Amino acid sequence: MKVTRKNFLRLLAGSAASAAAAGAGKVVQAIRSSLPAAPRWGMAIDFSKCPKGCDACTKACRLAHNVPQIPDPNHEVKWIWEEPYENVFPSQPAEFGRQDLAGSQLLVLCNHCADPPCTRVCPTQATWKRDDGIVMMDYHRCIGCRYCMAACPYGSRSFNWVDPRPYVETANPQYPTRTKGVVEKCNFCAERLADGLLPACVEACPEKALIFGDLHDENSAVRQALRSRYGVRRQPELGTDPSVFYLV
């Protein structure tokens, strides 16, 4: 081929394209091989197993984290609690379906979304998503603007409208309380996970209705549960990619 300017430029473009493709391939390969050693913590809730009137998980969480019990429902602070099925899945009415669903109580908690709107809006990064999927709170950084509460589509967050200490019945001396003016929510027991323990609610459940584990690990308890039963998530169409599944 005659070495004209046109041919030279063609040669350059061709080799640049193939180099880019090879490079891109290498980059993809690098990404693939460096994929999570970090887990993605998730939970499956088999709510049909929840005994009526049982609040073992709520109690365990409250005791472990000094969650206050505030009598005024407007100022409530709650990390994991029960809500009627119709409130949790309003777009999936149960009237024509299984009778055990209608009126049943479901546990709700922070979904530790993979794409959380709350961390997107926090102006001080007082809440952020850790590598292991847990949406963390830093009570030292929180300015109490409650923007995260407005952003959460699940109502998982509580604000300390008053000083919570008078309302903490039994203080766990090894965990802090919070003070008035900061937002709090379930943290998937990050401090227990650091010690290799399961979350307090999972451990306390008498019926083993809460299944916790690493969603990235195919052999984890939660993945096995999700393979055997269909797990629905709250409002998945919002794009938040929640990590809490309800086993139907």
Add this chain to the structure above:
Amino acid sequence: MRDRFLIFCGLFLFLALFTYPVWHGIAAHTSTRGPELKLPANQTSCVAPLSYMRSAHMQLLIEWRDGAVREHHLRYTAYDGKSYKVSLTNTCLGQCHGSKQQFCDRCHQYAGISTPYCWDCHQDVAPSAANATVASAAGRHP
């Protein structure tokens, strides 16, 4: 000098206000000897040299705070190689200093610097050994 009386009253008032810290000190029975700290009973070395702790323990606490909460650094290796769990209540109080009132407050009150609002959230009661076993079932804070 018609105003002699007023002037002297004013001077007296000014001197009284100006020497107020002296009055306050005498009334509060603070001594020049210095604060009497209750040192840790069962620990001989600190997480950092004494001179550093005296001048910059607040710095260390902030590093511990941000490291533990935000970076997940839950253990601290001291200058002498010992490893400590990062926790204000469990390690600073529980493992070593025991009582906020008998240690921290002594110097802070003597120097007239109020302790920061850490204690609005962090509990200033050192967890006892009995509490430790109960609490481990419910969960531990790193």
Add this chain to the structure above:
Amino acid sequence: MYMLDKAITGSRRYWSWMLFLLLLTAVGFGCYCWQLRDGLGITGMSRDVSWGIYVAQFTFFVGIAASAVMVVLPYYLHDVKQFGKITILGEFLAIAAVVMCMLFIFVDMGQPMRVLYVLLYPTLHSMMFWDMLALGGYLVLNAVISAVMLDCEYQHLPPPRWLRPVVLFSIPWAVSIHTVTAFLYNGLPGRSLWLTAILAPRFLASAFASGPALLILLCLLLRHFTTFDAGDEAIRKLGIIVAYAMSVNVFFLLLELFTALYSHVPEHSAPLRYLFFGLEGKHPLVPVMWLSVSMAAAALVALLVPALRKNRRILALASVLVFGSLWLEKGMSLIVAGFVPSPLNHVTVYTPTAPELAIVVGVWAIGAFILTVFYKIAISVRALD
């Protein structure tokens, strides 16, 4: 700054007014100390309705601040000479409004001592960070513009040449402050009342109606109480601006109602049904919304019929109706209703408490105080001619 002495000489009526405002401020400040001590629980906000009248008033007054552009733009870009006397009034109103906005945010914080963390730990993906920058920048812009303009008037000099590009820059900036405030709300996936692209245009339209309406009322008040006369032409033109902006605003509201009520999608229509008809037997905002709608309708009739709009008293009444209607809609209803029903489908009623209202009135009083000081200076400077 040497013009501030103009603000400390005044008639008995002036001083009574200032003292009254200081009294309201003191009461508000006392209630704020109460709130600092006991927490935001002394307000009517709750776990479900976590933003209330503080944030609602902030939203409304950002609109008032942005509306200065409605006198600046015609004068500087289109040479509408009649607005020459009142651009300074608009700019001072913007400063007072921005200060009120910042105060409303400050009193809403759970940990106000940490509020500067927003600047210390800048978070580029948070709209609240950009809102703080936008409002701060707008405050500085307007402070510089109005200080330089007034100073030049005082010295009988033409304004420096660099001022014009700064003023022109404040025009898109004014639009941006209210757009970024709308962005606070309309990017949240869980709040269907706000998750609409038309929120920002709605905010701007209501701002450009309520701001000039307030300016008309201020001009009429100044004409009545002081030697300052904005001129019939300026007031007439402001009335036309209010007419257009209010029409657009009402049109946008009708568009929202159609989308929600025709589509029958429950999440879209539930908050609007709560506002206009009530939900689960709870209807605290229903009288507020219908009052706002009736005031808006009456205002539109008065504004769109030229014979009515040309009548000064009717224009004043229409301005009161516009301002009131939009204050009820944006400053009371829109923010609160975004939280109803809650994400878990509960209907929680929000009623502001007495200390909360006292703090709100205190912030208004501070804004009015600042505005009075500035207007007094401006009028005194002009009266020297």
